[in-house]
Amino acid sequence: MSSAAQKSKTAITLKGSAAIVCDYLNYGINSILFQRGLYPPENFKAEENYGLTILMSTDDKIKQFLSTTLGQLKDWLIERTVNKIAVVITNVKTLEVMERWDFKVEYEGDTNDSEQVSEKPLKQIKNEIRDVLKQIASSVAYLPLLDCLCSFDIQIYTKSDVKLPEEWAEAQPANIKNAQSVKMRSFTTNIHKMETVVTYKNED
Structure with a gap:
């Protein structure tokens, strides 16, 4: 096999990068739902x-x-129209926002290239994701106990010209009183970079 063929075999495409980000979010959000006792x-x-x-x-x-x-x-990540995904945890009785997990997206490399590929090894990306997921799991050590019945929702912040599907509605920003934030590690596929930040209500 020539080195050129080998290279294209291991390269991550724009679509593949979007799939990696969504996979991380699936595991990350499930971990949050479990760790926070929802x-x-x-x-x-x-x-x-x-x-x-x-x-x-x-x-x-x-x-x-x-x-x-x-x-x-995933479609919006491929189109590069998403800035942020937020998981919003709300007190079911009072509708007060108790906690918000922001997953901020940045686009790296040539953002006008629909054939964009990354040569970054998948193993390295997965190691970076593992480090973030470890931080999510250990966040219970400092996050306040959610001692009320809570629900969660997902907000996706898109660029203003995105046409929303019918089942999607415009949402109000989920602001938190006396907010305190903790930034986790970031990871990047060299196409999509993702920062994870948790913001919670400081009871002090």
Whole structure:
């Protein structure tokens, strides 16, 4: 096999990069739902990925919601029209926003090239993702206990000229009173760069 053929075989395409980001978000969001106690622990099952054991929801409604949302997100990542994905955790009774996980997207390299590829080794990207997922899992050590019934929603911040599908609605920004933020590590495919930040209500 020539080195040129070898190169194209291992390169990550724009589509492949978007899939990596959505895969990370699927595991990251499930980890948040488990770690933050939004649903009973028996509603999760362990899966191995990125060299970690990650607890994934077995609830069909949540799986369907994430699958639909991330499917749409993948298209927008390929079109480079998304700036941020936010997981918003709300007190069911008072509707107060208790916590917000922001996944900020930056586009690297030649953003006008629809055939853009990255030569970054997948193993290196997965190691970077593993480090972020470890930080999400250990965040329970400093995040305030959510001692009320909470629900979650996902907001996707797009560039203003994006045509929203019918089932999507414009949302209000989820602001938090007395907010405190913690920034996690970032990872990059060299096409999409993702920063993860958790913002929570500081009770002090």
